[in-house]
Amino acid sequence: MKITFNGAAKTVTGSCHLIETDNVKFLLDCGLFQGKEKVEELNRKFSFKPQEVDFVILSHGHLDHCGRFPFLVKKGFRGKIYATKGTIDIARLILMDAAQVMEENLKTENRRRLREGLPPKELLYTLDDVFDVFDFFVPIEYSRWYEVGNVKFRLRDAGHILCSSFVELEIEGKKILFSGDLGAENKPLIREPEIPEKSDVILIETTYGNREHKSYEESVKEFEEAVLETFERGGVVLIPTFALERAQDVIYLLKKIYEKGKLPKCKIFVDSPLAISITRVFKRHKECLRENVRSGDIFDFPYLEFTRTVEESKRINEYRGVGVIIAGNGMCTGGRILHHLKHRLWDKRNSIIFVGYQAEGTLGREIVEGAKKVKVFNERIAVKAEVFTINGFSSHAGRSGLLNWLRKGVKEESKVFLVHGEEKAAKSFATLVNSELGLQPIIPDIFASFSL
Numbered sequence: 001m002k003i004t005f006n007g008a009a010k011t012v013t014g015s016c017h018l019i020e021t022d023n024v025k026f027l028l029d030c031g032l033f034q035g036k037e038k039v040e041e042l043n044r045k046f047s048f049k050p051q052e053v054d055f056v057i058l059s060h061g062h063l064d065h066c067g068r069f070p071f072l073v074k075k076g077f078r079g080k081i082y083a084t085k086g087t088i089d090i091a092r093l094i095l096m097d098a099a100q101v102m103e104e105n106l107k108t109e110n111r112r113r114l115r116e117g118l119p120p121k122e123l124l125y126t127l128d129d130v131f132d133v134f135d136f137f138v139p140i141e142y143s144r145w146y147e148v149g150n151v152k153f154r155l156r157d158a159g160h161i162l163c164s165s166f167v168e169l170e171i172e173g174k175k176i177l178f179s180g181d182l183g184a185e186n187k188p189l190i191r192e193p194e195i196p197e198k199s200d201v202i203l204i205e206t207t208y209g210n211r212e213h214k215s216y217e218e219s220v221k222e223f224e225e226a227v228l229e230t231f232e233r234g235g236v237v238l239i240p241t242f243a244l245e246r247a248q249d250v251i252y253l254l255k256k257i258y259e260k261g262k263l264p265k266c267k268i269f270v271d272s273p274l275a276i277s278i279t280r281v282f283k284r285h286k287e288c289l290r291e292n293v294r295s296g297d298i299f300d301f302p303y304l305e306f307t308r309t310v311e312e313s314k315r316i317n318e319y320r321g322v323g324v325i326i327a328g329n330g331m332c333t334g335g336r337i338l339h340h341l342k343h344r345l346w347d348k349r350n351s352i353i354f355v356g357y358q359a360e361g362t363l364g365r366e367i368v369e370g371a372k373k374v375k376v377f378n379e380r381i382a383v384k385a386e387v388f389t390i391n392g393f394s395s396h397a398g399r400s401g402l403l404n405w406l407r408k409g410v411k412e413e414s415k416v417f418l419v420h421g422e423e424k425a426a427k428s429f430a431t432l433v434n435s436e437l438g439l440q441p442i443i444p445d446i447f448a449s450f451s452l
């Protein structure tokens, strides 16, 4: 049996691992590489022939785990893609959105290339290619064992995002464990990661292998204070956020403030069609939520407004009362948040609350780092609004959360591969694993193969 790493090797994106036995070839995830360097080339490169892959097991619906499916199918894959029902619902929405965003971005880029005398670039895949993927999804249940060829596998709750999984496999007498992405503790809606079985081979993510998060409770308090302070001075709170998970957490937290009787009359705009659709998926898949939030409507309260259309979104610009605008994208590199920034960032009564990571080179990062003026739609806008950065809302386990989970899954002689982390994070975690568990983890390079 052999494993070949086709992504998330010394980086956090492109999760895709090929396992080959004598009679079966299958993938764990097939995610998109994101970011700037070399991603276009990497997204088109597999170490295998897609038509020879028998099936895929998908851990969860984030784009860096499912985003290459349309390309895989375009190149000849015709097998089944196993995942939880909720993951399939999310992956459908995420893939459609990704195809649309890619198409829009490429149009702009190709116009620029044309003016520069360069040939146009080709899309990795289109919306039609995305629809082709839907035929191959097969929903499976948590905890139940399935068997394909000589491969037995089951999904367990990874506690990362709605209906996310880690995967336990039994092949040729060996137990293999793939973490997918692991969740943090104490999140309001999603359960904690389940305890894995002892395994011979373990692939574990290391996104935060070198860091701990601030406590969730502390972050909730900071969030509440930031919102209420802004309301007191008659301002509007802007929250740039990802449509999946963080947006729902934020809506839920605002509802909690409302239930405590602390929220004055205001408007809470959820200004993102994708976030609105995903909020509905949450309501459809309550089986994946914590027990205490399963009954009743977890999100609805009187001040909440979902704005799906562009017209509704533009109308928010005329709103003069106190309120919150939740809009994408999370790093302010595009999406509806941009026109809200243009209309609100220069007013010192307002605030902007960052609830997620801001990568280098993004507009979000510029604001977090204290820029006095920023460029939005080619216009210079003064940053007078108060800026808050809240660090404790991550959907990933921190360093000690990862170690605790791994501790439960290892045996004395387990082979541990560290994936889905920048090299710095993976190396730091390797040192920890070595000192705490006495193992020598491997940090694989992209396209490296190992026999298991």
Ligand SMILES: [Zn+2]
Residues within 6 Å of the ligand: 060, 062, 065, 160, 181
């Ligand atoms: Zn993820």
